[in-house]
Amino acid sequence: MEALKRLLRPTFWKVVFVLVVAAGLYATWLRFAKGLGAATALSDRFPWGIWIGFDILCGVGLAAGGFTMAAxxxxxRVKRFEAVVRPAILTAFLGYVLVVFALMFDLGRPWVVWHPLVMxxxxxxxxxxxxxxxxYTTVLALEFSPMVFERLGWGKALRRVHRALPYFVVLGVLLSTLHQSSLGSLYLIVPTKLHPLWYTPLLPIQFFLSAAAIGSAMVLFESRLSGRAFGHELPAAVRVDLSRVMMVLLVPFALLRLADLSRRGVLGLAFEPTMEAFLFQVEFSLGVVLPIILVAIRRVRHAPQGPFFAAICAILGFVTHRLNVSITGMDATQKTGYFPAWTELAVTMMIVAVGFAAFALAVKFLPVFRQTGEEPEGEGAPVEP
Amino acid sequence: MKGLLIDVTRCIGCWECTNACAKANSLPPVDSLTRAAGPELSADRYTVLRKVEVGDRGRRYVRRLCMHCLEPTCASVCPVGALHRTPAGPVVYEVDRCIGCRYCIMACPHNVPRYEWNEPAPRVRKCILCAPRVARGEPTACADACPMGATLFGEREELLDEARRRMVESPDLYTEGVFGELEAGGTGVLFLSDVPFAALGFPTDLPNHPLGENTEAVLSRLPDVILIAGSLLFGLQWIIHRREKLAEEAETERTSEKSTPTTEPHEEGERA
Structure with missing residues (x-):
């Protein structure tokens, strides 16, 4: 009773949450009662909007921490990352559940979403x-289940899952590799419709690399937020290592991106006075080069907020890249001037809000940050001024 | 394999093709408003006539309709096979399979498929080359209705021969070749024109191979990727866990030996 009362006590973020969900529910009604046309700015020339570009492409990418940390x-057996594997798997599981949820809005006939099973x-x-x-959603549910079983005290189920876990993790890494890259492959079919700054036969590899890099960034991001709220700070050494992993994966992505642009002879397009060039510059300099530099500088890397800020830059750059592929780059040729309707944004914001709330509830009621605190502060700690 | 040959030079813009199409496919009738608006394809319009002013060459009427690709991009991308090409030629759609992902609309290099955006249970809509009529051995409604013979129905190969014959006969008129012979692997609907196709709004930047090959090149490697990456990961996982277990066993052995040094003297000797 007491817990319920505390849960219902209004705070700033709870009020924001209720408002966002209310707007989202109105948009939901509009979408299902009147059709996609009433709730979106989509058209025959621009059939995929922000629900695909953000909810699906970014949602799946931002869940990548689940497979990189599990691997x-x-x-x-990297012992140091044991403290972050649970929050990473939780994020991935919630992320995938929400991606499926978002898909129900975007699909024209969501009641037959199961058709690919048999057709x-x-x-x-x-x-x-x-x-x-x-x-992969099934595998993630299994990887997530120990947190629930532990809470419920189901020893037998827990032991069974633990025995099978290594195999599921391997399966999960495989499925993630396929899935992350296939989101890029989706756009291989539109060579004449996607702007040359983004269309490349290497899209699947680029999508995989950027997702793998962003996995660590997301762990840094969410552990910082939940650390604030619940007092589970990550050991400084783990933060530094996570930022290093992110950098090590961002570097090949950056090099591949530049090499590909110059090999296809379209690097010049990046410096023309166009909207596309501007958005490419934002994506590449602030979202890829800047985080690499930040992490490369020892003082920044070891500063208490350094890895977090580098992660934020990388995440924003990642989101910009995916939106550039799905929206900017497509509209460059389709010229519809697509901008999401407010109801599209409302649904997306509702889904993000539900994600944050579900994460907070899970951290509150499940042993998500179990291992943290057991480890002593590592090498990075004394550097803090 | 059936197809159409549309000769832009013969079209007079009478709209009989669109009228007949609407009747044959139970679409709303064409009114003067639709004609005046400079129309585009829509969920209830499988074919329209676009009026194009081509500089000092004057006005041309160009039909817009599904091109019925020989290897349709839409069919290649559809996850549930709701679109396919029938052996007779038409590319058709089965709403009972469709999940509404709209990848077909996204992928079509000719920007043809339309969606019922304002329906709660929307369908993809496009010209089906009058598949039921073709199955009965009849020509498409549009070809049947054309008073000028600007749209001809027939075997694609024969239509291609006819196009070549006309080009040989009037080389000064047909200077632009045939659109649809090779584009994206070739289309069932072929166009002849006396003005550049680009000026008429055709996508002239298409590669000559079917676009589905772009993704198939990746998809065909999947089994190898799964096999190699899978065995590699399982192997690594097994080795690393095994080493860890052995190290653990050695560790417990060492500690147990330390606590009971006198019980097993022969091992004591091994260690030394």
């Missing part, structure tokens, strides 16, 4: 995407 801890077209990237979403 680091459960396959490569196969192996030539379609979308078919691969559908299977990856279904299988």
């Amino acid at each position: 680091a801890v459960h396959i490569f 196969w077209n192996p030539h379609s990237v979308m078919f691969e995407v559908a299977w990856c979403v279904m299988l």
Whole structure:
């Protein structure tokens, strides 16, 4: 009773949450009662908008921490990251559940979303995407289940899951690799419609690399936020290492991106006075080069907020890249001037808000940050002024 | 394989093709407003006539309709196979399979498929080359209705021969080749014109291979990726866990030996 009362006591963020969800619910009603046309700015010339560009492309990418951290801890046995594997898996699980939720808004006929199970077209990237979403969400549910079983005290179920976990982790890494790259492959089919600054045969590899890099950034981001709220600060050494992992993966992404642009002879397009060039510059300089430099500087890397700020830059750059592929780059040729309707934004914000709330509740009621605090402060700690 | 040959030089802009199409496919009838508006394809209009002013060459009427690609991009991208090309030629759509992802609309290099944006249970809509009529051995409604013979229905190969014959006969008129012979792997609907296709709004930057090859090149590597990455990961995981377990066993052995040094003297000797 007491806990319920505390949960219902209004705070600033709870009020924001209620407002966002209320707007989202109105948009939801509009979408399902009157059709996609009433709730979105989509058209025949611009059939995929922000629900695909942000909710799906960014949502799946930002969940990548789940497979990178699970691989680091459960396959490569990197002991140092044990403290972050649970929040990373929680983020990934919530992320995928919300991606499926968002898909229900975007699909024209969501009640037959199960069709790819029985109606196969192996030539379609979308078919691969559908299977990856279904299988990996299942795997993530299994990877997440120990947190629930521990809380409920179901020892037998817990032991069973623990025994199977390494195999599920390998499966999860495989599925993630396929899924992250296939989101890039989706755009291989539009060579004449996607702006040359973003269309490249290397899209699948670029999408995979950027997702892998952003996995660590997301762990830094969310552990910082939840650390603030619940008092589980990550050890400084872990923060430094996470930022290093992010940098090590961002560097090949940056080099590949530049090499590809110059090899296709379109690097010049990046310096023309166009909207596309401007957004490319934002994406690349602030979102890729800046975080690499920040982490490369020892003083910044070891500063208490350094890794967090580098992660924020990388996350914003990542989101800009995916939106540039899905929206800027497509509208460069389609010229519809697509800008999301407020109801599209309302649904997206509602989904993000539900994600934050679900994460907060899970951290509150489940053993998510179990291992933190057990580890002593590492090498990075004394550097703090 | 059936197709259409549309000769832009013969079209007089009478709209009989669109009228007949509307009747044959139970679409709303064409009124003067639609004609005047300079129309585009829509969820209830499978074909329209676009009026194009081509500089000092004057006015041309160009039909817009599904091109019925030989290897349709829409069919290649559809995750549930709701679009496919029938052996007779038409590219058709089955609403009972469709999940509404709109990847077909996204991917079509000719910007043809339309969506019922304001329906709660929307369908993809496009010309189906009068598939039921073609199955009965009849020509498409549009070809049947054309008073000028600007739209011809027939076997694609024969239509291509006819196009070549006309080009040979009037080389000064047909200077632009045939649109649809090679574009994105070739289309069932072929166009002849006396003005550049680009000026008429055709996508002239298309590669000559089917666009589905772009994604198939990646998808065909999937089994290898799964096999190699899968065995590599499982192997690594097994090795690393095994080493950890052995190290743990050695550790417990050492500590147990330390606590009970006299019980097993032969091991004592091994250690020394």
